[in-house]
Amino acid sequence: NAGVMQNPRHLVRRRGQEARLRCSPMKGxxxxxxYRQLPEEGLKFMVYLQKENIIDESGMPKERFSAEFPxxxxxxxxxxxxVRGDSAAYFCASSPLATGDHTEAFFGQxxxxxxx
Amino acid sequence: AQKITQTQPGMFVxxxxxxxxxxxxxxxxxxxxxxxxKQPSSGEMIFLIYQGSxxxxxxxxxRYSLNFQxxxxxxxxxxxxxxxxxxxxxxxxxxxxxxxxxxxxxxxTRLLVRP
Numbered sequence: 001n002a003g004v005m006q007n008p009r010h011l012v013r014r015r016g017q018e019a020r021l022r023c024s025p026m027k028g029x030x031x032x033x034x035y036r037q038l039p040e041e042g043l044k045f046m047v048y049l050q051k052e053n054i055i056d057e058s059g060m061p062k063e064r065f066s067a068e069f070p071x072x073x074x075x076x077x078x079x080x081x082x083v084r085g086d087s088a089a090y091f092c093a094s095s096p097l098a099t100g101d102h103t104e105a106f107f108g109q110x111x112x113x114x115x116x
Numbered sequence: 117a118q119k120i121t122q123t124q125p126g127m128f129v130x131x132x133x134x135x136x137x138x139x140x141x142x143x144x145x146x147x148x149x150x151x152x153x154k155q156p157s158s159g160e161m162i163f164l165i166y167q168g169s170x171x172x173x174x175x176x177x178x179r180y181s182l183n184f185q186x187x188x189x190x191x192x193x194x195x196x197x198x199x200x201x202x203x204x205x206x207x208x209x210x211x212x213x214x215x216x217x218x219x220x221x222x223x224x225t226r227l228l229v230r231p
Contacts, residue, residue, distance in 0.1 A: 031217070033217065033218075033219075035219075040223075041223060041224075042120075042207050042209075042221030042222050042223050042224055043161070043207070043209075043219070043221045044221070045218045045219065045220070048217055048218070056217075056218075059218075089159060091161060093219075095217070106163065107153075107160065107161035107163075108160075109158075109159065109160040110159050110160060110161070112159065
């Protein structure tokens with residue numbers, strides 16, 4: 001859904017650099033979810049955030065990965081000291097509700113990270 | 117344990133024919149939701165259709181319908197009158213429980229529509 005905006009669409013980083021991925025949710029949505037899609041696989045949940053709070057980061061790797069959703073501005077997924085295995089598509093989704101009552105989850109167009 | 121299983125890595129269908137993409141799921145929750153997404157070669161995830169576990173009727177959205185067989189734990193996607201633009205990856209996903217926000221995805225099926 002075009003309402004969830006992710007940038008950049010493509011990001012190339014050398015090993016050891018930092019990657020910062022941005023997600024602006026749909027207007028009126030205060031819940032953001034990040035997913036990762038490795039090549040030839042389905043999406044896997046990483047983290048769920050509300051404004052200024054991390055609610056569930058059970059899918060996040062323990063090291064080098066962090067996420068935030070500040071009071072103002074987009075949600076940021078940050079990957080420090082990237083390695084080749086971080087190469088993937090990273091998708092952001094947003095919803096207006098905290099619970100699963102939503103019958104849709106709108107995804108952004110994704111950021112394709114390539115680590116060289 | 118794998119929660120969502122899509123057993124067809126790839127499928128072909130002739131233009132204008134119908135095609136069924138299989139999806140089976142595993143959950144102990146009574147309340148859950150099932151989603152289908154389309155991912156074209158451009159990479160975005162496009163929501164197609166949703167089925168709630170308590171919905172009595174199969175969901176339909178235009179040319180898409182969901183063949184929901186609760187006892188068999190299957191939620192197959194049926195695309196009628198296939199078009200060339202339907203060529204894409206298709207993912208089945210599940211949300212467990214009314215209070216869950218996580219989607220669990222299958223590995224996908226690549227559909228190619230032949231002219």
